[in-house]
Ligand SMILES: [Zn+2]
């Protein structure tokens with residue numbers, strides 16, 4: 682990971698701040714206006730940030746697609762502040778990201794999704810100090826070493842299931858022998874330190890070793906969880 686130059690850091694912070702505060706990604710023209718720069722400078726900074734895995738661009742490279750834990754487009758999760766007074770909404774890219782939005786923004790949330798096996802509507806409440814209740818399971822489709830080979834596809838497949846049994850049954854039907862099924866509470870616990878500092882002004886990108894330690898601390902160990 683390269684050091685972030687001050688300009689790309691400014692662009693990065695605008696992207697995350699807009700997603701956190703408004704639930705949408707800023708356009709390139711908008712970032713150019715806010716920073717008083719040309720759109721090709723913004724594009725260059727975004728390309729660099731994408732190379733560093735600080736965010737994900739659209740297929741054509743001219744828009745922000747994801748800035749983990751935020752997604753700029755609908756995916757399988759809707760994240761809503763649970764206090765009833767905050768009218769923000771976010772698209773959760775995956776189960777892990779949905780817990781991560783709560784961790785990053787620092788609020789209790791309601792997460793709505795659907796079980797891929799049985800189609801049941803799932804509603805989970807979680808917060809920085811509120812562990813999700815219930816038997817929910819989260820299935821990871823591929824080993825950590827392969828997540829960023831297509832990170833949007835990876836997130837698309839990190840889904841929440843009613844329980845371990847439904848995750849096992851879905852795997853047997855659609856992708857036998859693949860993936861890893863974790864308890865939702867484990868993924869919630871992982872999301873707190875992984876994403877909790879993401880919109881902090883003094884955020885420093887985590888090193889690989891730091892993130893590996895976070896995985897280990899919640900019991901996600903072995904070859905499947907070895908980061909590249
Ligand atoms: Zn189900």
Ligand SMILES: [Zn+2]
Pocket residue numbers: 774775776777778835836837839
């Ligand atoms: Zn994700």
